[in-house]
Amino acid sequence: MIASSNTLKAGVRSLQYFACLIGLFAVTAAQTSIDAAGEEQLLALVNHERAKAGASPLNLDERLTRAARNHSQRMAEQDSLVHQLPGEDVLLLRLTAENVRADHDGENIALNSDVAAAHAALMESPQHRANILRPGFNAIGIGVLRSGDLLYITEDFAHVLPDYSEFEADAAAQQAIVDYTRSLNLPVPARKSRTQLAHMACDMAREDKLDSARARDIPGVSSAVAWTATDLHNLPAGLKKILSQPVQSGYSLGVCWSTSRSQPGGVYWLLFVTY
Secondary structure, rough: OOOOHHHHHHHHHHHHHHHHHHHHHHHHHHHEEEEHHHHHHHHHHHHHHHHHOOOOOOEOHHHHHHHHHHHHHHHHHHHOOOOOOOOOEEEEHHHHHOOOOEEEEEEEEEEOOHHHHHHHHHOHHHHHHHHHHHHOOEEEEEEEEEEEOOOEEEEEEEEEOOOOOOHHHHHHHHHHHHHHHHOOOOOOOOEEOOHHHHHHHHHHHHOOOOOOHHHHHOOOOOOOEEEEEEEOOOOOOOHHHOOOOOOOEOOOOEEEEEEEOOOOOOOEEEEEEEE
């Protein structure tokens, strides 16, 4: 097959055009990079401030760091300094997407040419300073993206919860019941296995509704309590009232970690019954 002169010229122009695009992309990519040293410097500065304030140091969490770096990348790409960019989820959902279980979170963002200067500016802002010093946070992720002479900075804070397996979560909830009854000098009630309660707990999450009535339909059940929790060691008042008297005929328990419409970050859904 023989191409005409015009066809060849058009092909050359197309190749030149795409070569220019590729060259432009290469230059842009070369100018944008993760500043790992800057991230380490910020972690040290943040924990230094916390030490001065009497707060525990924050653990660097790689999942939070991925979320922070992704946000810094988005800010650089869109040349914008905001907490939620168009098409981006809120922070809670960004952390959930990284498999972070947390009941508190916060975020600092900054744009500067120097890490230390950015940190100093954040400390001068009451809201950002509060995130850095908040005693309730135990983890941080830091994303510092260098774009030319500028640094796009994101600090993602969270109170990260234990990443229990189903078995570990069930055991933690059971231990809370044991500890509470012992604190009242009462005999520890016997637990009866009833796996359907865990399925019922997950059903509540899917329906996004606490419903202890469904458990009362189980033959032999005399009372039931349903609740949600991020800390399995905190028992609800209704359950404590039941446990304040000896539970003679035993109990069963169902635990399910799940997200829902009202709990997009996820919580434990629990059902407790006595016989």
